[in-house]
Amino acid sequence: MHNQETAETRPGEEPRDGGDLVTARGLTKHFDDFVAVDGIDFTISRGEAFGFLGPNGAGKTSTMRMIASVSPVTSGDLKVLGMDPAAQGPEIRARLGVVPQDDTLDTELTVNENLFIYGRYFGIGGAVLKQRIDELLDFVQLSERRDSKVEPLSGGMKRRLTIARALINEPDVLILDEPTTGLDPQARHVLWDRLYRLKQRGVTLIITTHYMDEAEQLCDRLVVMDQAKIVAEGSPSALIAKYSTREVVELRFAVGQQEHIGNRLDDLAQRIEELPDRILLYTNRGDDAVGAIHERGMNPESIVVRRSTLEDVFLRLTGRRLID
Amino acid sequence: MMQQLRVVESNARVYKRTWRGSAVTAFLNPILFLLAMGLGLGSIIDSNPAVDGLGGVRYVSFIASGLLAATAMQTGGVEGSWPVLAGIKWTKTYHAALATPIRVTDLVTGNLLWLAVRVTLSAAAFAIVSAALGVLEPLDVLAALPAAILTGMAFAAPVTAYTPVAKDETRLSGVFRFVILPMFLFSGTFFPIEQLPGLLQPVAYVTPLWHGVELCRWSALGFDTTLNPLVHFGYLALWTSIGWWFAQRNLRKRLQP
16 A cells, blocks of 8 residues: 555545444443543444554553453443444354454464364354365465464464464454564565455454554554543544644754754754654655755754654654553 | 354364373373282282271272272363463463354353363273273273263362462462372372371361262272262262353453453
């Protein structure tokens, strides 16, 4: 998805059956005294790729677990596929595919056995199941590892197997909790490619991530969560337009030089962010700012002009404090 | 019922790949115990005219009937602990199962049904060994299988219930060191509990294993039971049911907070 505009301007495309797949109103989750999710509202439509973005502990996983109907809602209203998770958990789960953060594969068994056992939990019969396993192994590029044990597989392969497993029941919705955390760049791109294909086939994707590039690659629409609440909502490009500028100038100064610079730049950008190792100027005209910096005789060690990304939005919204 | 059976099926598929190790143990343990304790120690005991209270049977037959119950207990305890902890914490396959239409109650009930199969297999292995060594009559030991299986379940279910709330693996090992092993030694398997100091005898009465041993000796050797056999059966069934109920509650709390 190189053209970011496609996400928000799909002309006249309505959700195919007009149905909202997930609706949450005032959705809340407490663990004893701890408020994990604090009265959030969102709606996910059929066929879209919807993201939950946020730092660790923002409440993303708790929200996903409630949608996946494995964690009871504390209060508020949640409908998944038009059903109530508290009353119809098994019926909802029959139509979901879940890719958890930990792969939860049985490492003593083979690739094929993992898929077969999981398929049987959905009550899928032997012949159908065998055929589906063939197709899915092909789709996730693991056909040759069919009879290998899971244990020696690479992280990327295990994650692909987990995705194949989640698709065994031909789900309406695929839920992915941080799908590429811990994978190397190549494995991430292979995974994104597969997810993008699924999206094109009309599978609704719900994704949590704290990788901005992943959200920009995959999500049509996303919400940013922070401290159990939703703090922003929209397409990646709309969020960038709303919360950031078109361009960002990154200045890096020699150690010890940066402190004396800050207020001499104030008029060059709409907003200035001082990081420990560099200064960010948020402006719509990056080159003009660079020209002015040179005119003022400042000599940063490096200057980079780049487009704003979701990361700028994210950092603005959730702050730069360190969250462990 | 379908959902529970799917859990049984998945366990059986895993077992198909991993049965070898447990099969060796299932046959080797009874051979070692019956040879060493039964025939070795037993030859001294049987030749001592002062020994009374074995009901007129050879010592090896006396302990074989007790060991049948103890073997079932051991299998129930082991299978109710480590594989359950693996499903919760190590491979996390329980999390995977619960993402499907399977519910916690299906998972627990299906697992316990599967444990009944596992207990039956290890009790059957014990029965085969004791019949082959001529320690117990084949039909006698067969008659004792139901009591042994119920004994195994009276451990499998409570241990399954304890595993999700055990703080760490050390606590779980503690169950074997401080509960299962003392029961194995002092609940009538190797000697009648009347030999225990008076204070300890009531403790033995409370242990499920003693009831299982009573039932196995009754059904295999025709010994009189201390209480009505139905009371012994009922006591074991009670442990099984309470364990089954708490296993669902504790696993739900642990996996679906």
